Amino acid sequence: MDLSAMMPIIYLRGLLLLLLSFSTLYSTRALKVYLLDTLNATSELNWRTYSNQDEKDGWLEETMYSRSENKNHQVYSTCNYESTHDAENWLLIPFVERGEAQRFYLHFNFTIVRCAAVEALRTSGCKETLKLYAAQFNESEEKEFVKRKNWFNETKWDYVDTLASHSTTDTANNNQNKNEVEREGSLEGEGNIQKDHQQQQSNNNQQQTYTQTSSYDVKKRYVHFALRNTGACSSILSVKIYYNVCPEYFSSLLHLPRTVSSRDPHGVVSVQGQCTSNSSPVATIISQQQQNSKNLQKLEKLVRRQFPALQPPTAICKADGSWQLVGSSTECVCDQGFVVSKINGMCTGGEEIFLIF
Incomplete structure (x- = not known):
């Protein structure tokens, strides 16, 4: 099987669970x-x-x-x-x-x-x-x-x-x-x-x-x-x-460290998150361009050119001590060969699950 043809699927696996995980970020108690x-x-x-x-x-x-x-x-x-x-x-x-x-x-x-x-x-x-x-x-x-x-x-x-x-x-x-x-x-x-x-x-x-x-x-x-x-x-x-x-935050795929709020009463502190064990950042642009792209090899080259060194998502620590996820070009998903466990929400080895949109 051509691995390049599977690239968009690999990037998108676990995306739905990721979005559900991020939805709790806004309700994290300060x-x-x-x-x-x-x-x-x-x-x-x-x-x-x-x-x-x-x-x-x-x-x-x-x-x-x-x-x-x-x-x-x-x-x-x-x-x-x-x-x-x-x-x-x-x-x-x-x-x-x-x-x-x-x-x-x-x-x-x-x-x-x-x-x-x-x-x-x-x-x-x-x-x-x-x-x-x-x-x-x-x-x-x-x-x-x-x-x-x-x-x-x-x-x-x-x-x-x-x-x-x-x-x-x-x-x-x-x-x-x-x-x-x-x-x-x-x-x-x-x-x-x-x-x-x-x-x-x-x-x-x-x-x-x-x-x-x-x-x-x-x-x-x-x-x-x-x-x-x-x-x-x-x-x-x-x-x-x-x-x-802003308290330490863990989701199934993203970790944010404990962060003291800004000196400015209306300011924010930008914090680089970390993808949890057995997960990595991927480009969100793939999910947007896959629908209109008929040439997956061109898509792969485009992603590599625009994101030569992918970083995990960024969040902001607001003055009131609450977290907010900012618009990001990347998201954390399980690495190839790992899936999100239904038991603890972490990426574990097992049968691959592909989410195709």
């Missing part, structure tokens, strides 16, 4: 690597704070009970709506080590009371936003930073984002989450202004929970984040810091 999650804290957070007001009116740590999770967790709250001058309340999040991450994502669950919603808050000092800042350090710089008394100096920070009560991120959950968190108690020494406001807020059912995700490009080994409150009545219910990873 991997989030968490570096901080306050909901998992088993003791008080004891984060550093600064206030230019009476210290009892700055950020205060409290224990709250979550009905949805049936457990206590730590939160930080502050309210300076009666301040006669601009309030400066800073909350320092402990350093996070970069590791392999290119970009950090910060997910906040928080409350900010609308100034117009409560009569006592209708003052010039009432705000409805929080500012998020970041500072990066190498090891020696971080050790010096934690010793500074004026760590809150704004000129040393990069502005990252604004957390606002009108955040549209996950707004569908605002009403659902409104009553999921109840106060268990407050720390000793909490200011009367804050207590009175919280009682009035509860009575008027004005509190809503918002969620927002911000991101920050990391280059140095350590990163500190800080929240700046200049007059908002707010609570930070939870903070999560993580980075995205």
Whole structure:
């Protein structure tokens, strides 16, 4: 038998199973690597704070009970709506080590009371936003930073984002989450202004929970984040810091390695896949041209000229940690003499199966 005449058939065997395998690529679950999650804290957070007001009116740590999770967790709250001058309340999040991450994502669950919603808050000092800042350090710089008394100096920070009560991120959950968190108690020494406001807020059912995700490009080994409150009545219910990873992926014929997502929040990382054992890349152009080609020898020469060194398919790791197969001139199929096993989906020796279209 003329082997050149069998070339298109060899290239096409297993193609149908290959396409079925690739269809699962789009549903591969993204991997989030968490570096901080306050909901998992088993003791008080004891984060550093600064206030230019009476210290009892700055950020205060409290224990709250979550009905949805049936457990206590730590939160930080502050309210300076009666301040006669601009309030400066800073909350320092402990350093996070970069590791392999290119970009950090910060997910906040928080409350900010609308100034117009409560009569006592209708003052010039009432705000409805929080500012998020970041500072990066190498090891020696971080050790010096934690010793500074004026760590809150704004000129040393990069502005990252604004957390606002009108955040549209996950707004569908605002009403659902409104009553999921109840106060268990407050720390000793909490200011009367804050207590009175919280009682009035509860009575008027004005509190809503918002969620927002911000991101920050990391280059140095350590990163500190800080929240700046200049007059908002707010609570930070939870903070999560993580980075995205496209997990290692195996199909019956294609392997993609674990890949950290791009530094660019809208960017992608191109990854060359590998054909699994007993399979090789072949040109997809054959399946397209076979229908119109009457001379298989010419077709074989055309493929060799256009694809002198065939490479496995390429996939992209998206910023959210999901894989997507890009348009490719090649696909992985079982080598000659091997077929896709119905047991494990791998290419194994056995009777040859030809798929002719």
